Amino acid sequence: MKIMPTRIGVPFLSRRRDNLSDAAVSGSPPTRLSPLSHGLDDTVEDIPVVLKKSNASPVRTGFSRFSPLKSAGDAEATNGLYLATSRTAAVDATASSTRPTVIQPRRPWRKLLYIKQEYPDDYVDDTFLMELQKNANVRMYDYSTVVIQTTVITQHLSSIMIFISVFINLYRGSLTGRTLVWCSSMSTVLGFVFWDILNMYLRTPEQRIVRLNLIKGAMFFALLLFGLSPILRTLTEDTSRDTIWAMTVIFFGVNLAFHDYSTGNLTNIRFPGSVSLNAAVLASVLLASQLNNNLSVFAFLSFALKWFALFPIFRRYLKRISDAASMATTMVLALMATALFMYINKAVALLHIFSSLFITFVCPLWLIWVQRYKNEINGPWDEARPIVHRYFH
Amino acid sequence: MPAVIVYSNASLPTFFGTFPIFRQIFIREQIDIVHGHQAFSTFCHEAILHARSLGLKTVFTDHSLLGFADASGILLNKLLKFTLSDVNHAICVSHTSKENTVLRAALDPQQVSVIPNAIIAEQFEPDLGARDPSWVTIVVLSRLVYRKGIDLLVVAVPRICQLYPRVRFVIGGDGPKRIDLEQMRERFMLQDRVELLGSVKAADVRNVLVRGDIFLNTSLTEAFCIAIVEAASCGLLVVSTKVGGIPEVLPRYMITFAAPEEDDIVEALSQAIARVDDRPNHPELSPQWFHSQVKKMYSWHNVAERTERVYRQIIDVEEPPLIERFRRYYGCGLVAGKIFCLIAAIDFLIGAVLAWLWPKEHIELAQPFASEKYQRIVNQNRLRHHR
Numbered sequence: 049m050k051i052m053p054t055r056i057g058v059p060f061l062s063r064r065r066d067n068l069s070d071a072a073v074s075g076s077p078p079t080r081l082s083p084l085s086h087g088l089d090d091t092v093e094d095i096p097v098v099l100k101k102s103n104a105s106p107v108r109t110g111f112s113r114f115s116p117l118k119s120a121g122d123a124e125a126t127n128g129l130y131l132a133t134s135r136t137a138a139v140d141a142t143a144s145s146t147r148p149t150v151i152q153p154r155r156p157w158r159k160l161l162y163i164k165q166e167y168p169d170d171y172v173d174d175t176f177l178m179e180l181q182k183n184a185n186v187r188m189y190d191y192s193t194v195v196i197q198t199t200v201i202t203q204h205l206s207s208i209m210i211f212i213s214v215f216i217n218l219y220r221g222s223l224t225g226r227t228l229v230w231c232s233s234m235s236t237v238l239g240f241v242f243w244d245i246l247n248m249y250l251r252t253p254e255q256r257i258v259r260l261n262l263i264k265g266a267m268f269f270a271l272l273l274f275g276l277s278p279i280l281r282t283l284t285e286d287t288s289r290d291t292i293w294a295m296t297v298i299f300f301g302v303n304l305a306f307h308d309y310s311t312g313n314l315t316n317i318r319f320p321g322s323v324s325l326n327a328a329v330l331a332s333v334l335l336a337s338q339l340n341n342n343l344s345v346f347a348f349l350s351f352a353l354k355w356f357a358l359f360p361i362f363r364r365y366l367k368r369i370s371d372a373a374s375m376a377t378t379m380v381l382a383l384m385a386t387a388l389f390m391y392i393n394k395a396v397a398l399l400h401i402f403s404s405l406f407i408t409f410v411c412p413l414w415l416i417w418v419q420r421y422k423n424e425i426n427g428p429w430d431e432a433r434p435i436v437h438r439y440f441h
Numbered sequence: 442m443p444a445v446i447v448y449s450n451a452s453l454p455t456f457f458g459t460f461p462i463f464r465q466i467f468i469r470e471q472i473d474i475v476h477g478h479q480a481f482s483t484f485c486h487e488a489i490l491h492a493r494s495l496g497l498k499t500v501f502t503d504h505s506l507l508g509f510a511d512a513s514g515i516l517l518n519k520l521l522k523f524t525l526s527d528v529n530h531a532i533c534v535s536h537t538s539k540e541n542t543v544l545r546a547a548l549d550p551q552q553v554s555v556i557p558n559a560i561i562a563e564q565f566e567p568d569l570g571a572r573d574p575s576w577v578t579i580v581v582l583s584r585l586v587y588r589k590g591i592d593l594l595v596v597a598v599p600r601i602c603q604l605y606p607r608v609r610f611v612i613g614g615d616g617p618k619r620i621d622l623e624q625m626r627e628r629f630m631l632q633d634r635v636e637l638l639g640s641v642k643a644a645d646v647r648n649v650l651v652r653g654d655i656f657l658n659t660s661l662t663e664a665f666c667i668a669i670v671e672a673a674s675c676g677l678l679v680v681s682t683k684v685g686g687i688p689e690v691l692p693r694y695m696i697t698f699a700a701p702e703e704d705d706i707v708e709a710l711s712q713a714i715a716r717v718d719d720r721p722n723h724p725e726l727s728p729q730w731f732h733s734q735v736k737k738m739y740s741w742h743n744v745a746e747r748t749e750r751v752y753r754q755i756i757d758v759e760e761p762p763l764i765e766r767f768r769r770y771y772g773c774g775l776v777a778g779k780i781f782c783l784i785a786a787i788d789f790l791i792g793a794v795l796a797w798l799w800p801k802e803h804i805e806l807a808q809p810f811a812s813e814k815y816q817r818i819v820n821q822n823r824l825r826h827h828r
Contacts, residue, residue: 159536159688159689160689161535161536161555161557161665161686161689161690161738162689162690162691162692162738162739163738168554169554169555169556169747169750169751170530170550170551170552170553170554170555172550172551176540176550177540177543177544179540180540180544424509424510425509425544427537427540427541427544428537428540428684428685429506429507429508429537429538429540429541429662429664429685430508430662431506431508431588431661431662431684432590432661432662432682432684432701433661433701434590434592434593434659434661434701434702434703435700435701435702435703436592436593436596436703437596437703437704
């Protein structure tokens with residue numbers, strides 16, 4: 049979808065017309081116009097200015113303080129009208145250029161500083177704001193595309209919900225650390241195989257990574273985490289539980305806000321994404337410190353790392369290869385989160401359903417509706433962007 | 442004025458802190474019109490606000506261009522709207538700047554005059570002896586920052602040096618982009634052809650300019666660009682990017698325009714270099730002619746005359762009631778309008794308190810300056826000096 053660059057109308061026309069006619073009457077002494085001495089260009093250009101006086105539409109008043117952009121719409125209409133009349137006038141003029149009683153107008157105003165012009169310094173010409181462009185590089189969205197794009201947000205929201213429900217189950221004892229370790233390890237292995245195949249398929253630079261090294265790194269990391277889990281378990285013993293819950297909510301909010309939702313970047317975790325990951329890890333450590341045995345802490349934290357560092361990568365790959373698969377994942381995650389929360393708190397589950405639906409179906413409509421208020425202004429005053437080819441580099 | 446400098450000659454806004462001292466000055470010097478310059482100056486905004494609270498006439502001159510997209514632009518535009526919604530007249534330095542200011546502050550364009558800057562042409566006279574005739578010298582004088590398009594300069598210099606073995610560059614000014622230029626010079630072994638002067642004092646600008654044949658300006662945004670006027674006055678051919686108000690400043694025979702793009706700048710410079718060789722054959726391209734023309738175009742006398750016209754125009758305008766001022770501020774925005782009203786109201790109240798604390802009658806008026814006597818003494822001294 050593309051949008052036509054619209055030239056804004058000049059809302060100062062009525063006033064200026066007023067100006068000009070005054071000047072034409074009282075200003076320069078009336079002389080006879082001879083096309084020979086003036087050149088044809090001047091005749092065509094100048095005569096309409098004089099004739100315009102007679103065709104002028106009623107002068108609008110009450111303009112004392114206005115935003116030039118607000119009245120753009122109706123000014124455009126006036127502008128069109130004016131152009132039409134002046135054009136016919138020009139034809140008239142060339143047809144009968146020997147009309148005897150035409151007053152010679154002033155030389156047309158030029159947008160220059162180095163010449164002395166017979167116009168006052170506060171003169172406003174027709175060409176005022178001529179070079180202004182409105183919404184020249186705005187991209188219009190269409191509904192279905194935006195709906196598909198929102199899936200990344202609902203996916204992430206659902207994944208946070210699932211993560212919290214896993215914690216609650218672990219906390220209540222309905223899920224043991226051992227089960228969680230097995231489940232998360234199995235899914236990680238599956239994800240790894242999937243990732244490997246996809247790298248071959250998409251020919252991304254990651255296929256060069258030596259798999260053995262990756263596995264070695266993962267093992268080392270798991271052992272380290274296992275050794276640290278008793279420390280992490282007792283980390284916030286002196287902090288009140290309410291504080292922990294509140295902080296967790298804040299950090300998950302940060303995670304949601306800064307998550308890297310773009311699909312372009314498959315492996316690297318860069319600035320906003322890194323903030324998001326850090327917030328998630330912090331929240332998980334806070335939650336893990338509320339658990340009561342070391343194995344649970346280890347299981348929960350390793351699950352947290354996989355869930356927040358690796359699972360988004362998986363989702364990005366999926367999005368890259370097919371929209372349908374991504375949609376399916378969204379559905380599965382949303383339903384899973386709802387189902388898990390049904391046992392914990394029905395209100396939260398319902399809230400989750402509604403917010404997912406809202407984000408997926410209502411927010412795109414909202415965005416498209418709000419686009420009508422888009423008011424991007426470009427003009428000669430904008431800072432130019434230097435274009436450099438660097439032939440020598 | 443007692444103000445602490447925070448960052449590069451800028452002080453923090455004090456809102457009402459300067460009111461007492463401004464009021465003293467206004468009354469003591471019997472001021473009728475307060476004229477502030479520059480949208481970035483907190484001092485200017487405060488002076489105008491206080492002057493309005495005291496019922497004086499105000500004029501504002503804007504020297505800058507600002508876009509509408511970035512955060513600093515949006516914030517500053519709001520501030521500008523605040524000040525400009527209650528000034529009697531605004532002055533811009535170019536027509537493009539006027540368009541920009543009218544849009545930024547939602548002003549009535551009839552309330553904005555265009556009065557360009559000027560130079561003291563006598564200080565920028567050409568000096569043919571200062572050039573080295575065996576070279577074609579291209580002079581660049583600007584702060585070495587991104588906004589001045591130094592990135593373009595960095596890529597254009599080696600290409601021009603490769604194309605024209607007789608061309609050399611003299612680059613004056615300092616800034617963060619200087620490193621890029623130095624690296625470029627090392628990399629292409631141009632030490633003997635690219636001279637980096639560092640920062641140049643205002644008094645030395647002319648001496649640097651007259652060494653050159655061509656002046657290059659690569660700015661990315663510019664409301665007026667006094668540098669190219671100074672260069673043209675010194676008789677240099679000007680090559681400049683076509684941005685902001687620059688197309689309005691000089692006639693076509695003095696300036697060659699380029700798009701802010703590497704190839705186009707090289708192309709425009711090539712044209713200008715060809716014209717340098719052509720110059721002796723054309724009297725209308727001679728440095729002397731350039732100087733005499735620029736002298737006619739831009740003089741401070743002319744600026745003063747036109748500014749005085751603005752003053753005369755506003756001095757008799759009837760003062761609107763306070764509620765009308767509030768109405769104008771209120772129209773500045775949904776939230777900002779209310780804040781602006783609040784600030785204006787507080788300022789007005791402070792004005793009332795100050796009038797009670799230091800009544801107008803108790804402030805000593807300054808003696809009018811005896812300019813005739815001064816002139817006489819100066820003349821006498823000059824005569825004595827000559828003897």
